[in-house]
Amino acid sequence: MRRLLSLALLLTLAACGSPPAPSSESTDAPPAAAAGPDVEEMDVARAKAGMDSGELTSEALTRAYLARIDAIDRAGPTLRAVIETNPAALDEARALDAERAAGKLRGPLHGIPVLLKDNIDAVGMANSAGSLALANNQPAEDAFLVARLRAAGAVILGKTNLSEWANFRSTRSSSGWSSRGGQTRNPYVLDRNPCGSSAGTGSAIAASLATVGVGTETDGSIICPSAVNGLVGLKPTVGVVSRDGIIPISISQDTAGPMGRTVADVAALMNALAGIDEADPASHAAAGNLPPDYAAGLDAGALAGKRLGVLRQAMGYHPGVDANVEASIEALRAAGAEVVDVRIDTLGQWGADELQVLLYEFKDGLNAYLAGREGVPGSLEALIAWNEANAAEAMPWFGQELFLQAQAKGGLDSPEYLQARDRIRRLAGEDGLLKALDGERLDAIIAPATSPAWPTDWINGDHFTGAGYGTAAVAGTPSLTVPSGEVQGLPIGLVFMGRPYSEPELLAMGHAFEQATKARKPPRYLPTLAP
Structure with a gap:
């Protein structure tokens, strides 16, 4: 479900394989899609306004995205970001248009096409975690979050590729590769990696293959692909978005979350995703902590009077990233924020224990998910045997x-597991992020999200140099990355980390930072970097 990358271990838990080598064709722009509405960089507000005025329909919007997927994802630059489109997408869009014509509107997402990561159950499409072993896994019911999206009027456009098994199969792997979907490519520079595990969602939304998308994270799998693909990504507090119907890694850390080209789009999608699910044990704590509207506080002046702590412990691995953080600090101060240095004394001390916790929880959660599914291996043990029998593919x-x-x-019930679980949550949360926030009277802690995208390498795996998001992931608290600039044409992001259920405040500060810097640039689909 996600990129596992602690600062202590810089663990690279991905999944790789071998599609054809990237083309050497040079293209600064994708090929034109079929005639229809121009959906490149279209946001939720513009799509909604077009449908409200009658100048646009959900069917036309959906058809335009499907044509763009054909032109860019399956041909042209060949991003391999979308693993499967929804065969009923146009029918869903027509039905929503008919509702609109009859005066029934479900909300701001009515008629908006959304892409889902391919580890989320959605009726009518396989849910495979990118694995050929689950290519025939046809869910009988929608995941809780998908049911909420449909109720909000979203069109489920399709599923996105991911690092196979959400980067939890091998210690030496390439993010964005799966045996079912091949290697997803970064639309900014095609031979660069899109990060993971929400690689397909990151690449697809950056390339305007849908209006917004859903990713999932255990440790960095929303934040990292959002940052390196020039997107806004929100990892919510664990339990705010239901995990029901999502192929799991960790009951302690897993969450789904929104990814988009603007903070406003992410807030709009978050309104549909967040909700109390009685079947999710972490959801109970969220009761009473969900705002009526995650977009209500978006204000260009929201940074005024805020006190932010910059985590310099998460810097020092790349001079371009460090320079960008310094420029971001100046932009935050110019917008009215006070920025001070902060330390997390326990930073990275949870790395080895975190892996142990995830190993225990993955086995338990995956066995529960696979039990009773037809046409697929029924347990982790059976899945291991399937992989061995089909090793070539x-x-x-x-x-x-x-x-x-x-x-x-x-x-x-293992003492090793229980002790490690409690220890990492304390080190990252009570004695880590929360102690630093409270001790310095901070509204949020900021850090570079991660390094610029590295060249995709199926032999040696990923080449990370550093990241700043791991504390919030292990603590189960929210984090938001916002585009902050580029290093040699490769996007990077600034991550905001806050207290539990502080998503509205993080979104407000992120929106103000976004409006002050306007750092995001659309992708250019360059074949490689050149001096």
């Missing part, structure tokens, strides 16, 4: 070391 570049480690673990 499933494991052409790397193995399943993490699967084997997880299979060797006991149950969630």
Whole structure:
């Protein structure tokens, strides 16, 4: 479900394989899609206004995105970001147009096409986690969040590729690769990696293959692909968005979240995603903590009077990233914020324990998800055997070391698991992020989201140099990345980390930063970087 990358271990837990090598064709712009509305960089507000005025329909919008997927994702630059389109998408759009004509509007997302990461159950499409072993996994019911999207009027456009098994199969893997979908490419520079595990959502939304998209995260899998693909990405407090119907890694850290080209789009999508689900044990704590509108506080002046702490412990791995953080600090101060240095004394001390927790929880959660599913391996043990029997297709570049480690673990009543789970939450939360926020009277902590995108490498795997998001991931608290600039044409982001259920405040500050800097640039689809 996500990119696992702690500052202590810089763990690279991805999944890779071998589609055809990237083309050397040079293109500064994608090929034109079929005639229809121009959806490039179209945001929720503009799409809604067009449909409200009658100048645009959901069917025309959906058809334009499908044509753009054909022109850019499956031809042209060949991003391989969309693993499957919804065969009923146009029918859904027509039905929503008919509702609009009859005076029934479900909300701001009525008729808006949305892409889902391919580890989220949605009726009518496979849910595979990118694995050929689950290519026939046809869910009988929508995930809780998908049901909420449909109720809000969204058109489910399709599913996006991801790092196979959400980057939790091997310790030496390439983000954005799956045996079912091949290698997703970064639309800014095609031979660069889109990060993961929400690689397809990041690449697709950057390339305007849908208005907005849904990713999932355990540790960095929304924040990292959002940052390196020039997007806004929100990892909510664990439990704010239901995990029902999502192929799991960690009951402690998993969450879905919105990804978009603007903070306003992310806030609009968050309104549909957030909701109390009685079937999700973490959801109960969120009751009473969900605002009526995540977009209500978006104001260009929202940074005035805010006190932010910059986590310099998460810097120092790239001079271009450091220079961008310094420029971002000046922009924040110019917008009225006070910015001070802050330390997290426990930073990275949870790394080894975090992996142990995830191994235990992955085995337990995956076995529960697979049990009773038809036409797929019914357990982690059976999945390991399937991969071995189909190694040429499933494991052409790397193995399943993490699967084997997880299979060797006991149950969630193990003292090793219980002690490690409690220890990492305390080190990252109570003694880490929350202690720093409270001790320095901060509204949020800021840090560079991650390094610029690295060249995709199926032999050696990912090449991370650093990241700043891991504390919030392990603590289960929210984080938001906003585009902050580029390094040699490669997008980077600034991450805002806050207290539990502080998503509205983070979105407000992120929106003000976005309006002050206007740092995001559309992708250019360059084949490679040149001096």
